Amino acid sequence: MAVRAQSGRSVRHGGTGVRDCLFLVADKNMEGVLKGFLSRPGVHASLGCGPFNFDPRRDLHVAHGQNDPGLYTRANEFLQPYAQSHRHATVVIDEEWDGTPGVDEIERRLTGHLIQAGWQQESCCAVVIAPELENWIWQDSPHVCEQLGFEGSYAELRGQLERKGYWRSGEAKPHRPKEAVEEVLRINKIPRSSAIYRDLATRIKTSRCTDSAFLKLRDAMRRWFPVVPS
Numbered sequence: 001m002a003v004r005a006q007s008g009r010s011v012r013h014g015g016t017g018v019r020d021c022l023f024l025v026a027d028k029n030m031e032g033v034l035k036g037f038l039s040r041p042g043v044h045a046s047l048g049c050g051p052f053n054f055d056p057r058r059d060l061h062v063a064h065g066q067n068d069p070g071l072y073t074r075a076n077e078f079l080q081p082y083a084q085s086h087r088h089a090t091v092v093i094d095e096e097w098d099g100t101p102g103v104d105e106i107e108r109r110l111t112g113h114l115i116q117a118g119w120q121q122e123s124c125c126a127v128v129i130a131p132e133l134e135n136w137i138w139q140d141s142p143h144v145c146e147q148l149g150f151e152g153s154y155a156e157l158r159g160q161l162e163r164k165g166y167w168r169s170g171e172a173k174p175h176r177p178k179e180a181v182e183e184v185l186r187i188n189k190i191p192r193s194s195a196i197y198r199d200l201a202t203r204i205k206t207s208r209c210t211d212s213a214f215l216k217l218r219d220a221m222r223r224w225f226p227v228v229p230s
Contacts, residue, residue, distance in 0.1 A: 021221075024062075025093075032196075046207075068094045069100075071091070087123065136209060172210070
């Protein structure tokens with residue numbers, strides 16, 4: 001099947017060895033979350049889609065040295081080498097950074113990068129997490145407490161963060177999710193690392209995640225890899 005980019009060049013996506021989906025992310029913590037989650041056995045069932053192939057060495061890439069603003073500006077340069085090797089492509093980025101234009105504009109710009117690189121709009125997806133990646137990992141789960149080194153219940157952890165001003169009373173998630181993670185790790189003298197994010201993503205239940213960016217990714221995977229009735 002030929003996929004025509006805006007430039008007019010035609011990209012072949014039907015050859016032998018073509019991969020299912022490319023995931024391009026802004027930093028190592030995002031890489032850790034997607035690697036942990038997408039490597040889980042039966043991840044397609046968790047997403048409610050059909051099976052798809054995923055190899056983090058071939059399908060998950062970090063825009064090294066760019067972080068969110070650089071990826072927003074130069075995503076097409078990182079994407080182009082994979083336009084002929086992957087049928088679908090997803091870019092994942094945080095919404096909050098210095099100079100951010102907001103979710104809608106980031107999505108529009110990244111979608112343009114994806115199309116320019118060689119995918120049709122229905123074959124690609126720009127995922128913008130508002131405000132930050134950590135929004136995905138804040139769930140009422142003992143695994144969160146364990147990975148952050150907190151010796152207590154999730155309710156106790158939440159109460160502590162409310163008192164410190166990281167979590168507004170009555171809200172489902174902290175309004176400063178990244179700073180909340182960093183504060184708990186600081187108190188427990190645990191270095192922040194992508195391994196913490198990866199390990200959390202292998203254990204928390206995605207059915208509890210109501211974040212709109214995660215749901216957009218889930219819905220894209222369902223479109224691209226539909227469940228085939230038995």
